[in-house]
Amino acid sequence: MCLMVLELRKLTLGEDILICETLGTEISLKTWQKRLMVGAVLAAFSWCGVALPPATAAPESKSDKIAKLESQIAQNRVKAEKAALAVDQTAAAYAQAFDELQAAETSAKAAISKAKEAALAAESAKAKLGLLAVAKYRQEHHNLADFETITETDAFHTQALKQEVNNILGAKADAQVQSLTALKNVAEVLQEKANQAVQGKKLAAKNLEETEKKARARAQEAVKDLERASAQREQIIAELARAREISLAQERERQAKAEAARQAALAAAAEKKRQEEAARAAREAERKKAQELREAQIRAQRQAEAARKAQEAAAAKARADAQERIRAQQAAQLAQDRAVSAAKQAEEIEKKPASIAPSAAASQGVGSALLSWAYGKVGLPYIWGGSGPNGYDCSGLIYAGMRDLGFSIARVASGQYSSLANISYAERQPGDLIFFSSDGTAAGVYHVGIYAGDGKLLHAPRPGQTITVVPLYSVNKIMPYVARL
Known part of the structure; x- marks a missing residue:
């Protein structure tokens, strides 16, 4: 040592x-x-x-061990839940396959039944047609073997074979032939559907068998996983009980309470999520409702606006129609007045055959007298077709003045120009008649007035105005000749 x-x-x-x-x-x-x-x-x-002994790790503390075991419990719970979910999914897959098989069996059964009914109906129609053929044979001795060959062929529905049957049985059998053809077609279609349904049934049965095998294997494995997880859980709980220095029953109770608290927390979280989704859905519904209300209001406003515009358009049309009727009435009245005036003029001409000649009238100073008379009418209104005494139009003013002076002239301005104009416009004098034309011709004369001297005109202008004296206007419309009365 x-x-x-x-x-x-x-x-x-x-x-x-x-x-x-x-x-x-x-x-x-x-x-x-x-x-x-x-x-x-x-x-x-x-x-x-x-030699020194190797270094060793510090012993695990009680709290660390408990935390580790609690973590294992949580991991074990995840495994158990996964195994339980696998069992449930396996059962659901089998149930789905079983339902599909039952639906396929029901469909196949119904399709087969309809196909049989259609086949029986076709056979019945064929039998009726056969009876008709027998009756026809007895009358005309046709060969029934030919008819059987025709009705048994796959191409019985073709037009050529139908015609041949008609030749054998006659046109009266056409309805029975058409019925048999239709029933055979229906029977063939339904038989095809029945075959497809049977095939679907077979596929569904095969799918169920495969699904059942897979489901059983998966379920067995999932059950084993669940059992292993349960056993591990019991071991971990026992270790936790020892670590906490409590009994196994107490630890189980503690774990049960913890699991209940966890489930409660999950339920609370799910409820919170549900409430949030419900609130979100309510807000969305409220938003949609508000949007629909706004859109409804917009539609109502547009409809009201359209109705208002339609009403205004109808009112405007009514006013236009009324104005048109008034204009038509006025035109008719004017035409009537002119006709009456023309008749009176003709009558007066007949009574007074010695009308004044322009040269004689001028020598007698008729124009000056007419101008003096017209000054007495200044201020009276323009009236359509008016010839006094309360109002006048342009030619009516001239016509009435000459009438009152004892002379007869044409009623309208164009007629007055054609019969009276004889002096150059450059030589005009007070009392002469000045005419306006739209195109420079006698037929285009539309207005007449009395020259008042000093470049002025006395006339009845237009509706809404009064008889007045104004400076000469629209010189380019003035005719080249004036009428001296």
Whole structure:
């Protein structure tokens, strides 16, 4: 055994200072005292050739062990839930396959039944047609073997074969032939559907068989996983009970409460999510309702606007129609007045055959007299077709003035121009008649007035105005001749 004495000299360099001559290092006593002692001991063992045992990890604390076990419980719970879900999914897959098989069987059964009914109906129609053929044979001795060959052929529905049957049985059998053809077609279609349904049934049965095999294998594995998870859970619970130094029953109760709390938390979270989704759905519904209300209001406004515009258009049309009727009535009245005036004019001409000649009228000063008379009418209104005494139109003013002076002239302006105009416009004098034309011709004359001198015109302008004296206007419309009365 090797012994070694370590000598440490303590020098008084301060209360907390220690000097190791061997190392020549100044060290804090309070901080490094324990480390120096351990180091000295280890060095002594090392110098003596004594081997030290390997270092070991610190023992696991109780709280760490409990936390580790709780984590294992959580992992075990996930495994168990996954295994249980696998069992449920397997059962659901089998149930789906079973339902598909039942539906296929029902469909196949119905299709087969309809196909049989259609085949029986076709056979019945064929029998009726056969009876008709027998009756026809007795009358005309046709070969029934020919008829059987025709009705049994696959191409019985073709037009050529129908015609041949008609030739054998007559046109009266056409309805029975058409009925038999239709029933055979229906029977063929339904038989095809029945075949497809049977095939679907077979496929569904095969699918059920395969699904059942897979489901059973998966379910067995899932059940084993669930059993292993349950066994592991019991072991972990037992270890937790020992770690907590409580009984197994107490730990089970504790785990049950923890699981109940977890389920309650999950339920609360699910309820919160449901409420949030319900609130979100309510907000969305409210938004849609508000949007629909706005759209309804917009539609109502548009409809109201359209109705208002339609009403305004109808009112405008009614006003236009009324104005048109008034204009038509006025035109009719004017035409009537002109006709009456023309009749009176003709009558007056007959009574007074000696009308004045322009030259004679001028010599007698009729124009001056007419101008004086017309000045007395200034201020009276323009009236359609008016010839006094309360109002006048342009030619009516001239016509009435000459009438009152004892002379007869044409009623309308164009007639007055054609019968009276004889003096150049450049030689016009007060009392002369000045005419306006739309195209420079006598037929286009539309207005007449009395020249008042000094470049002025006395006339009845237009509806809404009064008889007045104005400067000459629209010179380019004035005819080249005036009428001197």
